[in-house]
Amino acid sequence: MTVTNSNGNADSATATITRAVPRVKTLKELAAQEEREKRFQGGHSLCAGCSIPVMVRSVLNTIDIPVVVVNATGCLEVATTRYPTTAWNVPWLHVAFENAAAAASGVEVAFRVLKRKGRTAQELGFELPGEVRVVVFGGDGGTYDIGLQALSGALERGHRFTYICYDNEAYMNTGNQRSGATPPLAHTTTTPVGRESLGKLQQRKDLTEIAVAHHVPYVAQASISHWQDLVRKVEAALRADGPSFLNVLAPCQRGWGYEPCLTVEIARLAVETRFWPLYEVVEGEYRLNALPKKPKPVSEWLKTQKRFAHLLKPENRHLLDELQLQVDREWEKLLRRCEGRVLEV
Amino acid sequence: MSAIVVPKLEEAELLTGAQAVAHAMRQIEPDVVPVYPITPQTPIIEEFSQMVADGLCDSEIINVESEHSAMSAAVGASVAGARVMTATASQGLALMIEILYIAASMRCPIVIPIGNRALSGPINIHCDHSDAYLARDSGAVQIFAENAQEAYDYTLMAVRLAEHRKVLLPVLVNLDGFTLTHSAEVVQLLPDELVKEFVGYYRPLHPLLNVQRPTTQGPFDMPDFYYEHKRQQADATLEALGVFLEVQREYEGATGRGYRGYFEVYGLEDARFALVALGSTAGTAKAVVDELRDRGQKVGLLKPWLFRPFPHEALREALKEVEAVAVLDRALSFGSWGPLYEEVASALYPSDNRPRLHNFTYGLGGRDVTPEQIERALTLIQDPKLPRTMHYLGVRA
Numbered sequence: 216m217t218v219t220n221s222n223g224n225a226d227s228a229t230a231t232i233t234r235a236v237p238r239v240k241t242l243k244e245l246a247a248q249e250e251r252e253k254r255f256q257g258g259h260s261l262c263a264g265c266s267i268p269v270m271v272r273s274v275l276n277t278i279d280i281p282v283v284v285v286n287a288t289g290c291l292e293v294a295t296t297r298y299p300t301t302a303w304n305v306p307w308l309h310v311a312f313e314n315a316a317a318a319a320s321g322v323e324v325a326f327r328v329l330k331r332k333g334r335t336a337q338e339l340g341f342e343l344p345g346e347v348r349v350v351v352f353g354g355d356g357g358t359y360d361i362g363l364q365a366l367s368g369a370l371e372r373g374h375r376f377t378y379i380c381y382d383n384e385a386y387m388n389t390g391n392q393r394s395g396a397t398p399p400l401a402h403t404t405t406t407p408v409g410r411e412s413l414g415k416l417q418q419r420k421d422l423t424e425i426a427v428a429h430h431v432p433y434v435a436q437a438s439i440s441h442w443q444d445l446v447r448k449v450e451a452a453l454r455a456d457g458p459s460f461l462n463v464l465a466p467c468q469r470g471w472g473y474e475p476c477l478t479v480e481i482a483r484l485a486v487e488t489r490f491w492p493l494y495e496v497v498e499g500e501y502r503l504n505a506l507p508k509k510p511k512p513v514s515e516w517l518k519t520q521k522r523f524a525h526l527l528k529p530e531n532r533h534l535l536d537e538l539q540l541q542v543d544r545e546w547e548k549l550l551r552r553c554e555g556r557v558l559e560v
Numbered sequence: 561m562s563a564i565v566v567p568k569l570e571e572a573e574l575l576t577g578a579q580a581v582a583h584a585m586r587q588i589e590p591d592v593v594p595v596y597p598i599t600p601q602t603p604i605i606e607e608f609s610q611m612v613a614d615g616l617c618d619s620e621i622i623n624v625e626s627e628h629s630a631m632s633a634a635v636g637a638s639v640a641g642a643r644v645m646t647a648t649a650s651q652g653l654a655l656m657i658e659i660l661y662i663a664a665s666m667r668c669p670i671v672i673p674i675g676n677r678a679l680s681g682p683i684n685i686h687c688d689h690s691d692a693y694l695a696r697d698s699g700a701v702q703i704f705a706e707n708a709q710e711a712y713d714y715t716l717m718a719v720r721l722a723e724h725r726k727v728l729l730p731v732l733v734n735l736d737g738f739t740l741t742h743s744a745e746v747v748q749l750l751p752d753e754l755v756k757e758f759v760g761y762y763r764p765l766h767p768l769l770n771v772q773r774p775t776t777q778g779p780f781d782m783p784d785f786y787y788e789h790k791r792q793q794a795d796a797t798l799e800a801l802g803v804f805l806e807v808q809r810e811y812e813g814a815t816g817r818g819y820r821g822y823f824e825v826y827g828l829e830d831a832r833f834a835l836v837a838l839g840s841t842a843g844t845a846k847a848v849v850d851e852l853r854d855r856g857q858k859v860g861l862l863k864p865w866l867f868r869p870f871p872h873e874a875l876r877e878a879l880k881e882v883e884a885v886a887v888l889d890r891a892l893s894f895g896s897w898g899p900l901y902e903e904v905a906s907a908l909y910p911s912d913n914r915p916r917l918h919n920f921t922y923g924l925g926g927r928d929v930t931p932e933q934i935e936r937a938l939t940l941i942q943d944p945k946l947p948r949t950m951h952y953l954g955v956r957a
Contacts, residue, residue: 281771283640283768283769283771285636292780293780296776296778296779296780297779297780297782298779298780298781298782298785299785301776301779303774303776304774305771305774306768306769306770306771306774306775306777307774307775307776307777308636308639308768308777308778309777309778309779309780310632310635310636310659310662310666310778311632311658311659311662313628314628314629314632314659317624317628317629317630317632317633317636318632318633318635318636319636320594320622320624320629320632320633320636321592321594321622321632321633321634321635321636321637321638321639321640321642321644322636322637322639322640322768322769324592324620324622324633324637324642325591325592325636325637325638325640325641325642325644325769326640326769327620328591328592328619328620328642329591329641329642329769331620332591332618334761338761338763339641339761339763339764339767340763340764340767341641341764341767341769341770341772341773342770342772343769344769344771347769347771364625364626364628364629365625365626365628365629365632367625368624368625368626368629369629371625372622372623372624
């Protein structure tokens with residue numbers, strides 16, 4: 216087992232570090248896929264500096280076989296499909312906010328049953344593809360909160376689909392209201408910092424662990440900053456013979472309060488401060504995917520964002536310390552689960 | 561004055577309404593059937609699940625975790641390009657409502673038998689029509705069945721109606737909870753091959769699974785397009801009026817079963833006083849009409865099969881000669897008249913010679929509907945001075 220000291224430094228003597236076992240697509244290959252199919256096009260109305268299209272492109276360009284996208288209501292949906300325009304050059308479905316996983320179940324089963332019945336182009340009026348992958352994109356509101364039941368049901372039923380949560384830690388499409396993913400003490404418009412309040416008073420839900428508890432073949436936590444890790448995880452998720460779930464940290468410049476050019480940097484800091492550890496759970500086995508050599512204190516990440524500005528005041532020092540303790544505790548818990556298994560790209 | 565389909569006893573079976581509907585589903589053999597149990601619909605999906613388990617029907621059942629997800633999976637599968645059915649009742653339909661609106665707007669031809677049951681609260685598992693009325697403005701087509709035979713026949717016809725290119729809408733086939741779902745009646749099923757030929761293959765118009773021609777389905781509509789899309793949907797819903805009759809004619813041609821028109825009329829030809837009632841109550845009402853006619857009263861019944869879209873013109877024509885009408889509503893619209901009454905009133909408004917119109921609430925939460933109650937309604941409306949207030953049948957003071 217990997218041992219950590221109170222600063223959270225992994226004892227590298229006992230850690231088994233494996234690097235890049237599977238070959239992942241190179242940037243050139245991703246760009247070639249982008250060029251070939253242009254699955255997700257520009258011209259949409261997502262904000263400057265938004266991390267979501269970065270993630271969507273990484274995901275779609277990783278996949279070579281036909282893909283059907285199901286999208287929960289949210290930023291990605293409203294900003295990319297304003298009728299009569301669309302940014303999507305792959306089949307794309309949106310039904311509602313809380314039911315993307317359930318709608319995806321229907322798509323997945325429809326494909327499987329039509330295939331099994333051997334429906335011909337003459338019977339159906341179109342040619343069924345030989346293979347297809349169903350990928351869901353939902354924000355943290357649509358996944359941690361209102362869509363959790365539908366997600367849980369779909370994971371439990373074992374549909375072969377990949378659910379990707381882009382976690383920007385609040386209801387950003389409606390202007391930054393707190394969600395189950397909002398970190399403690401963050402300012403949002405429904406947990407405002409005021410004379411009597413210091414932001415969100417509750418903990419954050421650990422959705423990745425909730426997904427793991429469904430005993431599905433593949434669950435991972437990723438970040439838009441670590442694109443090779445993300446690409447590898449998408450490949451692993453698509454290979455899984457059953458449901459797979461990816462929780463991707465996706466910073467929001469508007470809600471978090473930072474300059475749009477810093478999106479990737481801030482996502483990277485979340486990993487380096489171990490606020491957002493990169494790990495995966497393959498058939499129940501945990502592996503750490505980023506072991507920061509010199510972990511930074513969480514304040515390094517917090518201080519980049521206006522939503523945490525109040526925590527940097529001297530009188531709130533104790534809150535900052537408490538947050539650091541929480542991050543350390545969670546990290547140690549994760550290390551114990553990984554039992555020294557580290558796989559970095 | 562007879563039932564539309566008289567089952568030939570030697571070819572008939574003793575089936576509950578739920579079993580009859582399950583047989584219809586087996587013969588239709590939809591590709592995908594997302595299901596969630598709820599009384600009194602449960603026996604439909606239980607029977608159907610057993611049929612699938614026994615290899616009698618090649619459908620894929622999705623045992624979802626709620627009716628909300630049942631309807632969501634149904635929309636996903638329907639948009640993907642599959643033929644889809646589900647079934648529900650009461651709270652289940654209430655939970656589906658959000659997605660039923662979306663299914664209608666996305667033009668998903670999903671057929672949904674409903675075992676009508678009262679809505680909470682208080683919680684109650686027995687029949688009334690509050691669930692169906694809740695779906696009134698969803699955009700789904702709604703049919704009401706009087707008995708198990710009609711529930712079977714209309715479930716088959718609903719597939720053709722839903723999937724018609726001019727319509728492409730969800731269709732609810734309402735059958736009264738317990739009264740029909742759980743009561744065994746003589747039902748004559750059609751041969752499997754005949755049903756298969758009648759429903760044919762489903763050829764989706766814009767299937768999501770056509771990866772050669774990617775489609776964006778369920779996009780974001782702003783004020784510059786939303787209104788036009790709703791207008792198109794309104795027109796499509798009205799198209800169902802004509803297609804309903806067309807499907808009836810084709811069904812009669814294929815099966816010899818003559819369902820003709822938007823409603824069944826019983827003793828209405830020379831009636832001075834008429835009842836309008838939905839569902840199984842019409843069966844009781846027919847017995848009352850017979851009884852009162854034997855006593856020399858000119859009374860009749862109009863039983864709408866189609867509730868959405870509502871056949872206003874045909875109904876106006878059918879009721880133009882009567883003096884007074886009792887409209888029976890098996891659910892309330894709090895603060896107003898019953899939903900069926902409002903339709904009848906709206907149908908009759910342009911008429912030069914409007915009959916007196918009265919609204920009777922009855923049978924809420926499964927309260928027994930007796931011949932005495934129906935006779936009382938037919939007797940009360942014969943008094944020209946009967947006040948124009950809501951009348952409640954069978955309720956304690």
